[in-house]
């Protein structure tokens with residue numbers, strides 16, 4: 001039996017009174033890449049945000065169900081969401097570096113969490129993990145906005161990696177990037193999975209096929225199918241999955 | 251034809267304000283030049299007494315500048331922290347429903363005529379100050395400064411809040427995702443990202459404080475004095491101008507001209523502050 005990084009049980013989410021996740025059960029395996037696919041509006045981002053309690057900051061969102069992380073339900077009363085996010089990092093659709101220097105961007109999480117180690121060293125390590133070090137090592141003091149979109153997104157990945165999270169959640173991280181930058185990030189994620197667990201939301205089915213070990217297909221707030229990417233893409237069990245991955249659908 | 255007519259009408263309205271503005275500056279400069287025929291610039295800038303209405307008359311603007319600076323400093327010390335805290339609360343903590351109520355109320359507060367505040371200073375704040383510091387004068391810089399600060403809070407708060415609200419949510423999310431608390435998001439992400447707008451709101455507040463007239467004329471006194479003791483009666487540049495214009499300084503007399511010299515200094519100060527404020531807002535229009 002493979003080890004699980006996260007176990008999601010009967011997860012329901014509604015915004016105001018509209019239910020957008022209707023009881024999701026899903027396991028995320030350790031040191032694997034899991035892709036979440038599905039048509040736009042089906043609840044992929046919502047599901048991802050539930051995995052590190054980023055859903056808490058969305059006004060009007062109500063969550064029920066359980067998400068187990070290291071044996072603990074992160075929605076149990078008394079759990080501090082700040083501590084959860086510290087261990088489960090997140091990268092967003094649009095690169096969102098802070099209006100600070102490259103160095104300060106990566107150091108931000110370390111500083112606010114009272115990191116006692118050597119910050120410059122950790123910044124360098126994180127930038128290396130994100131495959132950005134060689135490109136920025138001579139201009140760490142420059143504003144992060146001088147970087148290209150792809151570099152900014154890798155900076156955001158480095159920023160998340162600096163906290164050495166156990167899980168990294170990425171919400172369509174390449175949707176704003178060109179194909180070359182996209183490939184670089186995919187490569188990077190493949191290299192990172194020995195170090196942590198990765199969950200990536202993508203609207204790009206080829207991307208899921210290229211990098212994901214497991215894929216979850218979400219439709220209208222329900223998990224339609226979950227399995228190893230290779231088998232799901234060759235012999236989908238559900239007709240709707242087949243329609244979606246063959247592009248006959250949304 | 252009609253289009254053309256309307257266009258000319260609008261254009262002349264626009265140019266009228268510019269022409270009037272130029273006219274004001276010229277008359278200001280003309281009378282000021284007249285003043286400096288009788289008083290040297292050196293005396294004006296270095297003499298420490300301002301007594302144009304008495305003999306012997308002295309024309310050193312320092313006491314008036316000092317009075318203005320003192321009241322402005324007190325006002326900013328009140329308005330900046332309170333305005334900033336209220337902006338931060340409104341933008342980062344208050345629920346949407348509350349913000350929608352408070353914001354218009356702030357804007358109404360900002361529109362209360364300053365004479366109301368002046369009256370409030372004299373009849374409400376001054377007695378309190380004098381019960382705490384019996385040595386305080388009936389007219390004192392502290393009372394005027396505090397009330398002027400109160401008057402400026404809505405402006406600082408509203409402008410700073412605009413700056414904070416324009417910080418994109420994606421930056422807040424980025425910080426939350428790194429394990430930041432709400433306070434850290436507010437202080438380490440939103441505040442720095444909104445700095446230029448906040449600084450601009452401070453500068454505009456200072457500029458208004460310098461130009462404010464009614465509060466100081468009513469509550470701060472009319473004794474030009476080179477002091478930084480907030481409990482003493484002082485006189486600001488604006489209050490001096492009011493005093494002379496309400497009195498019966500004969501047209502063309504030196505007292506009369508001294509008003510223009512003071513007004514020129516006032517004009518130069520507020521103008522440069524406004525320019526700096528506008529430049530800051532423009533220069534740092536955040537890129538994100």
Ligand SMILES: Nc1ncnc2c1ncn2[C@@H]1O[C@H](COP(=O)(O)OP(=O)(O)O)[C@@H](O)[C@H]1O
Pocket residue numbers: 015016020038039040041042043044045046047058059060
């Ligand atoms: N903050 C919100 N308030 C209300 N409805 C929302 C909010 N965020 C998302 N939704 C709705 O919830 C549904 C799922 O959204 P989302 O999880 O972003 O889908 P996806 O990422 O798959 O496109 C959509 O119909 C969307 O309109």
Ligand SMILES: [Mg+2]
Pocket residue numbers: 044045046171
């Ligand atoms: Mg989405």
